[in-house]
Amino acid sequence: MKKFIENIGEKFLSLLNYTGSISILIFFSIKKITKFRKKEDILKYILEIGTDSFSLVGIIALFTGMVLVMETVHTLKKFGAEMYSGGLVTISMIRELGPVLIALIIAGRIGASIAAEIGVMKITEQIDALEVMAVDPVTYLVSPRVLAGIISLPCLFILSFFISIIGGFFVGVFMVGIPSGIYLYQSFKYVNIKDFLIGLLKVIVFAIIIVNVSSYEGLNAYGGAEGVGRASTNAVVSSFFLIILANLIITGLFYFV
């Protein structure tokens, strides 16, 4: 029994330590966000996080829009309300699915790569080399990526929103037979500026989480190739968990409380 309680205590302390360390990294990476030396770095990271992820995000948004209409239209038909399926797609995509889907894609695609890249730098003493040259690893490696994430994710969010409408439009109009004008009217009828701004806030928070969690895992990697693999896995798993948690908190704050 004593051992059991000790184990729980140990796990709780390590969770507290982890949360504290991530919070400190988030604080410093945002504090130093304007101290980057090279504009090229920001552009390089925007390309990596945003542009290179666009095709994947676009395809998933298109399919999600299509699936949402396919799934809902039969139920709505029973009530003669199939023309509302467009509104359902937009509300789902702008409030919940859009921000969370994009964040999960980016966490899987970019989070793992950030953790691996920084992890290799850590293990091959490149981070130590930065420190002895009086270069702060957070300013050099983390802050520019945070800025690039804050720029890229909202762009992906807006683009994926419109692409999902196209996907839903295709199924709703060409397969279900909803008149195109009605479908589009319903799509935008229920969207308001508050939903859009909260969606934007969510993706910005998720970008900060993904980059910082992944960088933290990379900066704390140890033990060779296995350590880099572990850092990448931890980056993705922790990012997923924190994205869902942050989504719950933001939704709760703006739509429930």
Added chain:
Amino acid sequence: MEKIISVKNLYVKLKNREILNDINFDIENGESVVIVGPSGCGKTVLIKTILGIIKKYRGEIYIFGKNVDVLTEEGMKEIKEKIGVVFQNSALFDSLTVWENVGFYYLYHTNKSKDEVKKFAIEILKSLGLEENVADMMPEELSGGMKKRVSIARALISKPQIIFYDEPTTGLDPITSENLTQLIKKIHNNYNTTDITVTHDVKLASRIGKRLILIDEGKIVESGTYEELREKSNHPIIRSYVEMEE
């Protein structure tokens, strides 16, 4: 002689394991000191603690007479400007070309133009026996010996007063290792640097060190010139090399 580095009662504990235990030594300006000891004895931890990479320690470390524990970020930066480090794995930045690696210090900390830094980097690379075309290569295209030379070039670019070498000849073939040993001696003489080398290789230590500090299990066991240790030391790492020499 002016003391350039002083370590007093240094203790380092990592993951609840005591790595360094009551380390005390001074290094004077212009000395070439080799910290020698078997693998895993705490040599690298010692230099990483002196360099401020490992921050959790007990004791006092003075560099250029300043206690590094109480220095501000700016004060530490001033000290780091006068220090060059050659890491065990060379630690070249994978995403940068050779000249960008060598000139990284100037590219990051100054407003010098890229052309100016590149020219300066090429000069240093040439002085270390590397061809000009190496400057535009990526680190992955270089051999182990070339990587070490590039790493030395990177350490030299800020004209340091102190150079740390962490296992400089590890993983190199005997000829490259010999060339590098000569190069380290040449740099010490030409640039009047204070050298602190960490190695398990007693041969290298005997060749470049004017003073050897023998560390085992986190403690300083003996220190003196190679000749002194050769005479009096009973430590297996010294004895086995002496026997091999004989």
